[in-house]
Amino acid sequence: MNVGNSHETTRIDEIADGIYRISSRIPPxxxxxxxTFNQFLIDDEEPLLFHTGGRRLFDATADAIGRVVPVDRLRWIAYSHFEPDECGAMNQFLAAAPRAQPLCGRIGAMVCMPDYADRGARALADGETLELGRHTVEWIDAPHVPHGWDCGLxxxxxxxxLFCGDLFTQFGDRHEPLTEGDILGPSEDARKALDYFAHGPASPAVIERLAGGDPKTLACMHGTSxxxxxxxxLRALGSALQPSQKVSEN
Known part of the structure; x- marks a missing residue:
């Protein structure tokens, strides 16, 4: 994919205390x-990048990270599920950051990273936490929500x-970094146009568990946070995913 001059179309904004959204616009x-492809940086004693973007976005993403913290200080390179825009630039970041290590769920660490990553992954169990300094992250297994056996948030x-990966995907190449307005409507338009949900039987329970964490910021991979x-x-999304109930006629 020719992304053009991604340096000119990539911006970085702080969307929560010490948490930065790095957004690259891909034109129509x-x-x-x-x-938009959004990566997220947590600036801390052990800096963490969530999503790497694809290989062709590496230079622009690394440049944006460097405005906050030197790229070679990155400690953790995390992702939700194995897909090019999630971890395509993984090895480029590992090469640029000697102390960095892939960070993912147990399925990803078992199935994907041993063959793909140039450095061994740290696997997080469901509900396991990792202290970065003044920030703490928790891994939540979310198989097939929205897709991918190895998926987690x-x-x-x-x-x-909540770094919510492909949940609330919104089309368009111009998005404000953060809104208090509606993102469910645009994300439902995207889902209905190109349904990317696995619609597994456990999806409602997973989404309710995410809602139970009472998140105040939803860091979306595609579109506005x-x-x-x-x-x-999240509960409104869960309701939207429920199949319509048809009353049988006797």
């Missing part, structure tokens, strides 16, 4: 309607930020 000439407990009642928004 490359992806119909345009799209990460929550930062101090700021109550949300600030406000994240639990209510």
């Amino acid at each position: 000439s490359v992806i119909p309607n345009g799209f 990460m929550a930062e407990t101090q700021t109550r930020t 949300f600030q406000g009642d994240g639990a209510a928004l």
Whole structure:
């Protein structure tokens, strides 16, 4: 994918205390309607990057990170599930940061990283936490929510930020970094146009568990991040995913 001059279309914004959204715009000439790929940096004693972006976004993402913390100080390179925009630039970041280590769930560490990553992964069990300094992250297993057997999401407990991966995907290449407005409507438009959910039987329970963490910031991989009642928004997403109930006629 030719992303053009991604340095000119990549910006970094702080969306919670010490948490930065790195957003690269892909124009409609490359992806119909345009799209954004967002990576998230936690600035701490052990800096963490959630999502790497694809290989061709490495330079622009690394440049944005460098405005906050030297890239070679990165300690953890985390991702939700194995997909090019999630971890395509993994090995480039590992090469740039000698102390960095992949960070993912147990399935990803068992199935994907041994073959793909140039450095061994740290596997987090469901509900396991990792202290970065003044921030603490928790791994939440979320198989097939929205997709991927290895899928999991990460929550930062101090700021109550949920790094929600492909949940709430929004089309378009121009998005404000953070909103208190509606992102469910645009994300439902995207889901209905190109349904990327696995719709597994456990999905409602997983989404309710995410809501139970009462997140105040939803860090979306594609589109604007949300600030406000994240639990209510997640439950609204869960309701939208429920199949319509048809009353049988006797």
